[in-house]
Amino acid sequence: MNKTLNRRDFIKIMNATTGVAIVASGITLTTFASVSEIPVTNKKRWGLLINTNKLTETDIDGMINACKQEQGWGTEIHSTASQKPAWIKKLKVKDKATNKVSSLALMCQHCEEPPCVDVCPTNASMKREDGIVLVDKHLCIGCRYCMMACPYDARSFVHETLNNQKEHMPRGKGTVEACTMCVHKVDKDETPACVESVNSEAVIFGNLYDESSQINRTLRVIQSSQIRADLNLNTGVRYSGI
Amino acid sequence: MNRFLVVFLSLFVSSVFAYIDEYVNLGEQASSIKLSGKVFHKNPSIIRKMHPEFLRHKRDKTLRQGIRTNEYSLKGCVSCHANKNKINNQYYSVDKKGQFCSDCHKKVGVSFDCFSCHRTVPREDLL
Amino acid sequence: MSNIRFEQIEGKSLGFYTLIIGLGILILAALGSVYYVEHYGHFVTGMNNRIVWGMPHVFALFLIVAASGALNLASIYSVFNKKLYKPLSRLSGLVALSLLAGGLMVLVLDLGRIDRLIVAMTEYNFKSIFAWNIILYNGFFVVVAIYLWMMFERRMNKFSHKVGLVAFSWRLILTTGTGSIFGFLVARQAYDAVIMAPMFVIMSFSFGLASFILILMASYKWTNRPLGDIIVNRLRNLLGVFVAAVMYFVAVYHLGNLYLAENTGIENFILFDGGIYTKLFWYGQIILGGIVPIGLIYHPITKGDRSMLGLSSVLIIIGGFVQLYVIIIGGQAYPMELFPGKEVLEGYGDIAQYLVSLPEIFLGIGGIALAMIIVTFLVKFLAFLPESLEDDLADSYHKG
Ligand code: SF4
């Protein structure tokens, strides 16, 4: 992280001495709805709660489509089914004792102790202060060690050349990617695309730490679980009903 | 060795300066801004020299800290400096031959890697 | 003692040039496939999002593991002071370096973004065992190079024992590190075992020695230099012990896993109903790469036969590849346990399919070819090989 600091200082000096700045007078560039200028902090921890009792299979298909639309994956032409990215997938599980079948959406669980980050040799896999786990594709060398380490099969490798990516979601051949919890929307105080696509309360998004948030309040009263809780990764994505 | 480095660096920097005004293919929006007499980059030569640093700095802030201002945003560069094909009304990719980014980079002989991942044309709804 | 005469090989024969050209072609084929894969993307390979490490990694890991094992003979001489191995120590260092170079070439050239190699060398995540391995590999080159220099340079000879000790410890750490690449993957049932690291160390002994024996016998045969039975028999016995040790570790590893309730799934898969992986395990790894070589090495009829020793070495190497294939690919093919106590009906949980592609194989073979070409060139230009390893000479080193 030191390097970033140095760079920042450097730019500061550059700004002060030469007065380089974008003068946006009279020019309308891309305008953002709300602009976040302050670094995210660990006062927040973003999370999802997925209630499999309420979540229908159609909901899950809708979530997957919304994710594809928003982030631009799924249109790869050369990759085989098992090579295509899958940021979010539909799983059906049967309880061996009760025979109850539940369907759920599985994506990156945004672990608090993410194995993918621990193993990444170049710091490309990283966790933001607010708990969102991302791949810094500028640093990713495509070694796929993070894919070996992720317990949830959440990551995908881009197997072919891409173009016409979404402006907010750079993606490219030879690097690894996964669910970003729609970080570009979250930073604008919006909700992840998959959550928006579900009409019921089956999927809740919010700040796990905020005691007044719906997700926090719900988690306090209902039975919920983490997938592979035994690994102690303290995931940001929680499930109820399984 | 040091002398060699100095010579090399000054050649390198001067090659950046060499293209100040011959450069015609500024891109759609950038050209119209220039024509209207407005100033976008107060000091273009600094931008010319330093934009990799600015972009790199910005990228780390955005990606790692969630700071999403449009200062030094690559999206901004692309949306201003992209050209449109007059016939089919489609944008050319800025990294394609003859376009703003690639042309200049080619002239100064510096490779760049932004567009193996980043979108090369302005956003859909700007089309 | 100082009467071992190391000498370059002549390297002017037709055979020498044919060998160089042949290896060169293999390396070119590897580079060609790398260009092909990088240009189009990894969709042209058999690897996918479930089998993320494929054939290149089998080759790379084999070469890296064998590299550290090949250094053993030098270590036996300088650390344990067994003079018999002194004449072999230079070659041992050389084989170690070249195998490692070959392995790293394969590993690096399979990256998704080879062009960012500089990132891998400058951005370190010190929590990552992978990053540590990068340091260990680079360090190995340096340490072994210094070690070789100490051995070559007469006035430095006196330090060679100390440096040899460093090299020996370094190689142990290196192989442990390589094994830990897997050992740290807690989520994968196939790899989550402490025994993974020591098992890799033992594997390195056996694969490294087998490679070394082949190179030694080939170079002495092709250059018509005498190679006596004493040394060969020593190496043969050592090899037998190492292979048996690998078998022992494999048995402990699988038995241990069988008794660990959470890992019985993957164990049953590899041992009994894993289709190709089960077959490879039993026929390839155990029978071909273990039992047959042990038989050839110890059976009175084949015991004294040098070509049988060559055959055992080849089988051990093949068995080693198969073993790594089963560990790497088989371990990934079997799905991770996402919901203990539940059955995943849909969406995940099937056995992942992997169909190896030609570019992957070319790349892997290119790594072997690179290692071989380095050995071939260097024994021509530097005095790595003793002029003779005749019995009486060997005997005198032994006593001296
Ligand atoms: S789910 Fe996988 S990819 Fe996501 S943070 Fe956890 S380990 Fe990393």
Ligand code: SF4
């Ligand atoms: S593939 Fe990229 S993100 Fe994953 S471990 Fe390797 S460098 Fe890190």
